[in-house]
Amino acid sequence: MIDGACMTNPLSLWNFYFRNKRKVLPVVGILALAILGVVVTDSLLASARETAYATFGSYQKLILVAPRATRDQDLANPLQESLSRLRDVQLQVDSLDGPGGISSYYDAVVALPARLRGQLPSVQQVEVDAANARYYAARLRGDLVPLGDLIVRVQRLQSEEKSFTQLVQQLTERPNDPRPLITYLQQHQTWLQSVVPDSAQLGRLQSAVISASADANGLQASLQALSRDSANLNTSGQSLANLPVPPSPSGTIDQFKSALDRLTASLGSIEEPQPGLDKLLADSARIPGTAFVKRDAYSNLDINLLAGNAQFDLYGVDQPGMAQLLALYGDRVAAGRLPRPNANEIAVSEEIARSRHVWIGGQLGNNLDELDRLPDAFSVVGIIRGPTRIGVIPLDYMTQHYLFERRYQGLVVVPQSGHEQVVHDQLQKMIGSTAFRLFDWPYIKAKIDSLIQNLDAINRFLVILVTIVLSLVVGLLNNLFFRQRMNEFGLLAAVGYGRWALIRRVAWESLGVTVAAWGVGIGAAIAVLSWFNTSFMVPHGLVMNVFDWNVLLLHTLPIPLMVFLFGMSTVGWQLLRLDPISIIERRD
Template sequence: MGNPLSLWHFYFRNKRKVLPVIGILALAILGVVVTDSLLASARETAYATYGSYQKLILIAPRATRDQDLANPLQDSLAQLHEVQLQVDVLDGPGGLSSYYAAVTAIPGRVQAQLPAMRRLQTDAANARYYAARLRGDLVPLGDLIVRVQRLQSEEKAFEQLVQQLAQNPNDPRPLLAYLQQHQTLLRTVLPDSAQLGRLQAAVTSASSDAAGLQQSLQAMSRDTANLNSAGSNVADLPIPPSPSATIDQFKVALDHLTASLGSIQSPQPGLEKLVADSARIPGTAFVKRDAYSNLDINMLAGQAQFDLYGFDQPGMAQLLALYGDRVAVGRLPRADANEIAISEEIARSRQVWIGGKLGNNVDELDRLPDAFTVVGIIRGPTRIGLIPLDYMTEHYLFERRYQGLVVVPQTGHEQAVHDQLQALIGDSAFRLFDWSYIKAKIDSLIANLDVINRFLILLVTIVLALVVGLLNNLFFRQRMNEFGLLAAVGYSRWGLILRVVWESLGVTLASWLIGVGLGVAVLSWFNISFIVPHGLLMNVFDWNVLLLHTLPIPLMVFLFGMGTVGWQLLRLDPISIIERRD
């Protein structure tokens, strides 16, 4: 027969008391392991998504698409809107059509006597023709005017939102209402690349028709003057309209719009010089122009934009060699095709493979235009996406306009190259994106989650300490006779306390081991069934989480429970307990 006073005998006799306590603590530790691991997974996945910035610096245009497009167009279209109304009047009732009808209504005998009248009729017909064409040319311009007006109303709505939030920052209802109503603002208000192409063609056609209209009006004025100077004034001859000021204003506005569209189509000024100057910085490995874009991917904590690098063919190979990646399946994109190669984690996240399609035709949140065919799957330590520079800049206005620059520093020269690039850019229309900037942004986004998680862990620890402490006190009172007998047979108060310490230590240690084991099992299952298939990242055996983040719970519970029980054992009177038992 074993020792009846051994710890194993105690656990066996009191299993109905011990097992619930172990279960409660183990479940609490399981919850901490899972929540902390998921939070760590969110951070590590974000780091991996933007991991390419650890070895390169991206120099991108400072202006955003909506700023660079809306501002110049809005100035020109403010004039075009007024001109459109004037041209409508010119070709409307009492305008060129009425004048042409009046000229053709002149009796045939008068027309036969005056050869100049034939020219006047021809010029009037030409003027009416060009005016009608001009009205047709203004249709796409009018559509863009409406879009810009909508943009102005959206800006007013945003200003009102800012004022409401400033007055009551704790009330999220104005923000939620704004997001629900205006979440597709830029996509619905601002024109895309195809619309800009059609707009430019309309501007060219409108300029030509405006010039033809002006020439016809001038010819009509000359014909009328010739008739009058020849002394052949016809009483019924109408006075031709002379909207030369309107036409001149219209042509000036069109010239402004043409210039603004031309500036949008060309790369931002200073890019070529920036490429050359960056390549001469000491410690630079290589410099590449970048028609960058991005894809929308799902993360554990919301969505993120995965950056794509638009390089030429040699640049793609250099970037893969830089990170030690390789094309595991398929090939690299061709220079003249809408093709893309992405890391296998991103492919799993977007649920595509070789032959699949990516782009804003597939997902409207993608910045990558149209639909690109996946031709390569990249495998390696760094997540990379590659698209062809030539195709992007030749087929898309925005990508030609918003070309960036990738600078790869040599090992050990990262900070020096960064500082020289910062000095080189100065206050120009470019800005730097490097790993320190990206990492700080990620950490700032997750910082609030860290605070909330620590608060919850502290709250759970306090609650468990109170609950288990109360249970220990309840069990202690149920064992008063046992402690009295042990004291009577020779156990000192400190001996009893030491015995309870070993009993509690065994319970808390078993709870911690079971909780951590369950956490590893649950995380392993979740990692295989969800994390990996969705291209996310999780370190199941993160000992920082398994040890440092879970030990405070059993430690706090142990100390609180022992504090209350130990205090009662120090005041224990075995004689009174035995007498009460009798």
């Protein structure tokens, strides 16, 4: 078929392409590879943005009201003041069992002759009181061990704060010298873990406080009984010269109990939800345009995005709230069930399950991935399918088993369609200067766009650079091929082809090459992206639109267009200056 066309019209474009395939195919290959690279790069960048949008897509229909304070601040600030007051009291209580204290008094009573103790019942009672006081003093000293440990931690925190202040001052004075920062990180890299106690330590601390308070009461009662019985002994004229005066540190005990009470109050304040949450819950439910409001002991999972890691938010709501959220987004439980109210269970979207390589019966949490905020290990009991990615955990279990989740509660406020901005403005007015902040879709989207904005700028720069380089390379190749075809153009000009006719012919030849290269590049890009999407993106819960015509068309057309224009400008300029006589006479 091609041979027939060549015989009938030796000047046809098909004849040109067939005779010059060794010259045409490399140009087509170079342009196609460039277009393939641009499409793949732009598609991956678009995938990073779309995956981030999908990961936080639940914010499109709700507003999250969260406390401003961080978990570490919630713990460290209330404890630091109370613990700092215990140091002096601890030293005073330690002296109770030292020289001249309860043990010395008990030893003096026991050292009395047995005959004397038998004749004087009051002495026997004093001995019992001294034994009880000694017992409670020993227990109290044991109770002070965890308290003393936390006191040391707080003291170290104060020391670290001083070191950090010095570091800031050094960096301010010498901002280009990284040595102070490196030294600080080497010396203090684990100070936060060693200073701030975790929830288990806080539970042991509270047990120690309760035990210490009870033992302090027992010690105080024993000392009071000891003082009373000693006074009775003196009143009855049975005073013994070799029996010392019993210790009476009631002031120290009262001071110690007062410090314990303050610490207990601090622990109680940490266990309670964020102050003002109940009022905010009631007020937000009355905002016109609000569909429903739920308490939220939220947490998150660490997942991998193309542009880095991100935290996928989990909503810790009650079971009616779980059903309401699924109905809100049009999602459904595709496998398994929703979590029970008081169980360490979780249900997540299937994309997140694929991303974390779990299914029904698997586990998620910081026992398995230390970057997860979700504590311990939660069993996956439900896989959710639908247009919006979502994860739910039980509110009751989170608030009953985890101190910080009980303290760090928020609200999920769902506006009615069309009332999002009104509800947001009313919530913002309610919050004012309180320790809460809002997270909604405009805020989340702006954060995502700002993170990817730099990648967009880099990508645009690379596309422009590739376009310029390709234009130069293909332009040079066109000039080289043009020089090799000078005899052909000279003969065509000699037989009657005008300069503009030759330019039109070269334009059609170049246009055919660039269009073919663009088509091959687009086809190869679709094939590569389809394979990559099936083999990698979908199994990892990532989003990729293979047929994104904004990328396939608008982002790739500048390359063949610039190559065509640059190549034609150089060749056309030479054709306008073409002298067919000199070419025929071989004077070029």
